[in-house]
Amino acid sequence: MATIPGDLPYIPAYEAPPTYLNVAHTVRSWLLTKDHKRIALLYLFSITFFFAIGGVAATIMRVHLLAPAGLLVEEMTYNKLFTMHGVIMVWFFLIPSIPTTMGNFLIPLMIGARDLAFPKLNLASWYLFMAAGFFILLALLLGGVDTGWTFYTPYSSRSSNTYVTLAVLAIFINGFSSILTGLNFIVTIHTMRAPGMTWFRLPLFCWSHYATSLVMVLATPVLAITLALVGIERVFKVGIFDPAIGGDPVLMQHLFWFYSHPAVYIMILPAFGVVSELVTCFSRKRPFGYEFIAFSSLAIAMIGFLVWAHHMFVANISIYAGMAFSLLSFLVAVPSAIKVFNWTATLYKGSVALDTPMLCALGFIGLFTLGGLTGVMLATLGFDVHVHDTYFVIAHFHYIMVGGSVIAYFGGLHFWWPKMTGRMYNEWAGRIAAALIFLGFNLTFFPQFVLGYLGMPRRYHSYPPEFQVYNVLSTAGASILAVGYALPFFYLLWSLRYGRLAGPNPWRATGLEWQTTSPPPKDNFEKIPVVTEEAYAYYKLAPQGMAALGSVAAAEARETGGGES
Amino acid sequence: MAEDVLTPEHSLVAHQFEDAGQQREASRLGMWAFLSTEILFFGAVFVAYAVYRLRWPDDYRQGSLELKWYLGAINTAVLLLSSFFMALGVHASELGQNSRLIRNLILTIVLGSLFLAIKATEYYLEYEDGLVPGASFRMEPPPEEAGSGFARAVKSFERAISRAPKGQGEVARRTRAEEQFMVFYFIMTGIHATHMVIGIALLCVLVWMARRRKFSAAYNNPVEITGLYWHFVDTVWVFLFPILYLLRNP
Amino acid sequence: MDESFRLFPEEASNLARDCDHLLYYLLGVSVFFTLLIFVFVVYFALRYRRKSDNEVPPLVPSPLSLEITWSVIPFILLMIMFFWGTSVYVKMKKPPADGMQINVVGKQWMWKVQHPNGAREIDELHVPIGRPIKLMMASQDVVHSFFIPAFRIKQDVIPGSFVTQWFIATKPGVYHLFCSQYCGAEHAKMIGRVIVLRPEQYEAWLAGAPPDEPPAVAGARLFVTYGCVACHAARAPTMAGLYGSRVQLDNGRSVVADDDYLRESIIEPGAKVVAGFPPIMPSYRGQLSEEQLIDLVAYIKSLGAGASTEGGVRPLPATQPANGFSPDRAPNYPPARQTPGAEPVEVEHGRLGGRPDK
Amino acid sequence: MAEHKEHVVPPRVYASVLVALMALLVVTVCVAFFDVDQFTRAHHLGTGWNTAIALAIAVTKAVLILLFFMHVKYSSKLTSAFAAAGFVWLGIALVLIMSDYLTRNHPPGVNPRGEPKYVLPPPPASDRPALGQQPGSPGHYH
């Protein structure tokens, strides 16, 4: 266990020195803050906002698809809805979600640093994000974009008469926000670790964020320039990708996926990190195969760069290239498998507590497995030809992105909520929400696998009647899902005022972030801790040691239903 | 050395760092990570260029032939020289020699601006030749006498240095692929020039800071990392020059 | 069986069976591992539930052998997927030489189909069973994707080049035809029907369809109206025997004159210039529609394949019509969907065929 | 600060690097006006040498700048790793994208469009522009 010299006793919040939250109250102190924890909260508000917009778009789409001819909206409106849904969910919610909120908040805490290496860049990154958000909302309000989140040329550069240029600009700017975040994490993890915090004592959360950051830094510029080229082609009517004026549309797809496949690992690797933390904490075990989990993150990040053309198997690429990319895609499944098996094995002989975060983590393992396995099916050449661009693909990636990343995000949010706010949320509400999300999710997206194999193409505003049953099931699931997502919104807000005080370590986790107060003081630690032990050394604690780890706020909250403070 | 007023070290270290060494390490690593981003930023266009160049080798070569290689060569020399002065500037700052630092930074700025001036001239000549893609791209190469007096002077210079007798028979028509070459030419050199402008702005800030004696042998991170950036932009040009101007053989 | 609870689409081509078998394997692996993980997670979570708040479980060593096992087993299963999937893919991409060529042009938002004898249809594709069909596809505007779920085939139709797809239909019926690549407002309406007929029915249908010029004949006319003959009778290389031959280019390379080369030579003559000829041919980019290009290429192909390289004027085929056609004459398509007398008498209505006409 | 005194590169090194860079610049320009392929083809050494030489010189120049001007030679392994990463990843993009474009239409028969498009040429020597002739002068179109 790592120690802070002069171990802090448990200090109730009202006597505590100012925390990062109440050190200053002005709007200015928030908008110009360089504190990584405050920036994390700024991000939290922003991405929640975007998640709601993306979710509303999804809900409208699902309701619309209740009837074969479509219920609600015009063709073009539907097209703009799924584009906005994809663009916002991917770039404005999921890619920033875990890194910019939990990553920002926790990485310095976990490695025992006072802040990220470049606090100003961190703030700049948020402003870039907001600028990008402004442009994407502007595009939405002016009339929307209809190209799909993939912006394939020549449709995007020649044919569409919607606000493509504006949307492309927004994503361009957003890319730089993402790059700055990644850069900051890389440098922080390399140079700012506390004394004694060697690489193999790093929490797995940091390992996976390190891998994520590499992908952010090395892949995002390619997207930026590709979309810039699309914009240039569109505005100046010159021939870059449009075959009518001398270009090659497939090249655009290559460049787009060179970013966008690695980007899916930007979305999942942080979730892996969160799940590693949750599984270890709630089974009080050192993770099974720590090094394997750590290195598989790096392996996924690396191999993830070599597989992009599996999105283009029917785009007339050379069949040799098809084979190479298929083979490499299979290789990516091996490190993913290692992770899944190691998490499962970590439970073995553990002390498993099924609190909300853990429920999310276990749900994640199951749903990610299913999503990943269907990904492997898609990487199979002969099979992909049939299901490419059908609902099978939609189901695959929602299983990973919603069933995986978003659930992990919710798990992490609940887990670190007491650290961020100092309050416990209502445990039973949390469990109900987790169960609703799990059920609603499966009902929404499982039927889409069948739908996809039956041949229903994606991005369809209307569909043949024999597909209706599955669509109705899916919509029914989506409404349960929506309720599941809305719940946390309320009880988390509620807990800010009425939640039980959490104390520094409500879950009795190891890890430096739990050794400072909740919420942490502005500079994180009174004194930079010195690390003397590996991470997750639960087994070294005697039961008394476990008791000394912290309050049992979590257990009490569970018993009393999280009530008054 | 003696000219420097050494500021106490701790005031230069940002609060999140333990000491100046950590800070230096961090800023340097940060810059290198940023440069790897930049490599891929430029790189994607290079890849696209390579794909198309392989597809239309002749048209792209034809495009190369229409560029003014001597201006490109002069610009390369200018930029290499500026990099040299930048390196000397960093050297000066490492030794804490403030006035030498300022001198070298200013030389770098002057050369960088000269590069941009030459580049602008080139753009102008290309505009007169009808090489700007889009509506003003001319499929027929302009007749020898076309253009402003300046352009005509350049052309006669060109005739003088070219060894092959000109003006025999028809000149090949320009093709769409050649226009595409020009698209890439303008995008690549345009992004590069934008980087130059940013670099010059950073250098100006450095001069301003140096004037106010912000740097010392103990603290010169901004100079060092701006230097890295400048050299990187130079490196990009080192590749742009041959692939755009010099691949003129079949 | 209730229509709406179908789990698998109809198998109506030679490729469908392969794809489905592959699916069974993939499903087997997926279901197995999903269940495995589910079962273990649930079992462990319940079996090792926390008993007391201060419980401290022991350290469980993580043996390397276990890590290796659970890397290697999936790896092996994955490699089986790879080889199996690839073999199916290669089959899908390898058309037999004797295929009957049907031309397909995609445009926002319809599929235009032309049969070898010239018969045209829109958003419908009549094919006979038991015969390899090779689709030669082109797109007039943006990327479309030609998708027949019952055949398990799909091919993006990329503008700017010809793409091909092949299949042998095996089961008479009416099946869906979808456009599966987003292509604009009415992407969801860019759908149609594939009508699979017995060979005799197909012949009957062909005979009943309104006659139209076969592509090669139309191409011959275009060759005249667009002034190609003016040059290609004298100053420019002859077209006879060009298709399939190896053409020497002026940059020292050589290419095989395939469909795409012919297409490119017309659209972008400067891209590959034949050795020994001046690059004087004008570009026809933007002047010829994809259909006209297909026609021209068909015409050039009809002039014979081979490796003849001697120059000289070769005669235009006898079918060459009189001059005087307006090149921009609207193509004379039969009205969509009302192919008279073409409705097959005894097509077993594919169970998927319930889609009403738009 | 005494414990990690940075390596200070003497200006003499910079000057020699500059000289080398300028020399390479002159070489690359000169080579561009000389049709190397003409020579190599005559000796069965393949084609594309002009491009190869130009790129090799560019790489050399870049390496010189990186090593000396940018101090990679004197920096930590970590710095070199990040300096290399960008180039390596660019290489990935280039190689894998080219793996598609260069193997299109292979093998014969598999892709309906026929045989490999580009076949190595043995062109008649007389067709080529004379040595040293300005490429692109109208003459090269016969």
Ligand code: HEA
């Ligand atoms: C977070 C996002 C995310 C993640 C992590 C993944 C992960 C994977 N994806 Fe997915 N994918 C998307 C998001 C994601 N994908 C999106 C958004 C699209 C659609 C884009 C669009 O067109 O709009 C897509 C599309 C997509 C396609 C293209 C489909 C098409 O359009 O035709 C393919 C094809 O190969 C694919 C494959 C894979 C593979 C092999 C993995 C692997 O990484 C999965 C590895 C994981 C496992 C394999 C599970 C765990 C393993 C075990 C439990 C062990 C047992 C395993 C075996 C024996 C195999 N994905």
Ligand code: HEA
């Ligand atoms: C991170 C990524 C992400 C997430 C989280 C989701 C979430 C969901 N997606 Fe999304 N989806 C994509 C990424 C994502 N999707 C992408 C990339 C595409 C492809 C786009 C394209 O084709 O270009 C796609 C496409 C897509 C389609 C296919 C459209 C088509 O092809 O025609 C469908 C259809 O069912 C769908 C449904 C859903 C549903 C029901 C959810 C649900 O999980 C959403 C549930 C969320 C809510 C319902 C919001 C709840 C929040 C609140 C209620 C808070 C309250 C707020 C306030 C009070 C302010 N999605």
Ligand code: CUA
């Ligand atoms: Cu055509 Cu979608």
Ligand SMILES: [Cu+2]
């Ligand atoms: Cu992918």
